[in-house]
Structure formats: structure tokens, C-alpha cells
Amino acid sequence: MIMTYEWVQITDSAEELSEMILQSEQAEQYREAYRAVYHDKNLADEIQAFARLKDQYEEVQRFGKYHPDYKRVMKQIRVDKRRLDLNEAVAALRIAENELQDLMDQVSFILGRSVSESVKIPSSNPFFSSDSSCGGSCGTGGSCSCSA
Template identity: 50%
Template sequence: MLKLNAVTTTDIVSESLNLAEMIVQSQQFKQYEAAKTALRSDIEAQEMIWNFNKRKDEYEEVQRFGKYHPDYSRVSKEVRELKRKIDLCEPVALFKKSEKDLETLLNDVSLIIAHAVSKTIKVPTGNPFFDSMSCSGGCGTGGKCGCK
């Protein structure tokens, strides 16, 4: 007969809350919150984002007709230039970096939890190194494709 560990649902919930608190106290989360606040309070960055979203709506309308739309080239160029300008804006760049760092932390925690249960659990991390260790899930071959 299979013997189960005496882990209760209450224990799991308690440990989950402890883990969540550790994540909230992490340097990555604190940097993310600070970068988000800085981005929201930067008027110039917010204006650029607002202008980009306005142009993006126009771009989506032009995309319906593709290169046959009379404003296709102009609108496509303007959207690319605005996107580049936003990406180079310091508050936006810092926010994106802190967001990526927090995502990496959460992906790592997810992998640790999943692999503590079973090494065969597939965890979509967005990280090509870890995702290459499997077929990215759902192959249905039972491992015949070489996934682990």
C-alpha cells in the first residue's frame, strides 16, 4: 500500500502564503514596484505612451488593408519611430527590465515547485533554455519525440 506524507491542505496554503510573502519582500518585486511608480509619475513617458496608443489604433486600421492602404507606409513608420522612442525612454526601459527580472524570479519558483512534484511536469517559462528541455508540452507522443 502507498504511504502518503501527512501534509494537509492547511500546510500547503500556509507555505504558499509564506512563499508569496517572500516574493513580495524580494529585491526584484521592490524594484518592479519602484519602477512602476516612477513610470506612472513620469508625465513625459505617459504622454509618449498615450500618443503611441493613439497611433497604434490608426496603425491597426491601416493594417486591415495592408500595403494597399494609402497611408500604410507613413503610419507604419510613425508607429515604429514612436515605439523606438518609448523603448529608449529611461522610465520605460527601467520598468521593462524590472518586469523581466520579476518574471524570471516567478518562472524559477514555478520550476522549483513543479519539479519538486515531478521532473516530467512541463512548465511554460518563456525561457528557451528550460523550454528546450521538453517539447513545450502537448506533443501527445508519450515522450517518443525525445522530450523529457
């Protein structure tokens, strides 16, 4: 690929946009929430323990109720997840993540639409989804009106 003046302009604009996002209120709130969670040693240890439990959960799921630790792991994962979900710092981090993701979705939507109305734009927010046809695939009985 030959680097042209247009490519340099696009790269410069992308870096400028990236810097603007990094300096946004949403990014700053995310960084603060992240620090609040991961600089709390006890909470960070809880999260690591939960990650290890999730690995056990995946192992148990492979064998289902026939796994010897099935009941213990299934109960413990629900208890630990609930405890983490109710932690104010974790909840604030999730909110901050969602707000930053919404900003990224908006930027992606604007960029995609500036190229073409038919560009598919990946998004966690259905409002910014470019797929106007189905809510699922046709083969799975989605809500579309197409025929196979």
C-alpha cells in the same frame, strides 16, 4: 471541494511564498521602475498615445498597404517605439520586468520539479522550459527528431 488540513497548509504556504516574492529585491525594483515611468505625466501620456497608435497599426495591418494611412502609421509607430525604447525610465522598467519574470520562472521551475520531472512548466526563459524535445512543432519543421 472539501477543504482539508492539507489544502489549508498548501494555501498558507502559497501565501507565504507570494509574500516573499512581493518583498524580493526584484519586486521592489519593479515597483520603483513602474513608479518612475507612470508617475511622469509626460511619459505616461506618451505611452498612452503609443497604445492608441498601436490600435491604428492593428487596423492598418488588416488592410495592408491598401489602407490610406498605411505609410503614415507604419512610420509613426517605428519612430514612437524607438523614442520609448531609448527612454531610460522605460528601459529600466523593461529590465526590472525581465528580472521579476526570471524570478517567477525560477519559482515555477522549482515548484514544478518538486511535483514531478515531467510536469510542463510555462516559462519565458528557455532554460526553465520543461519541454526537452523540440524547438518547435513537428508539423512546422521544428528541430525535433520525431516523425509524423
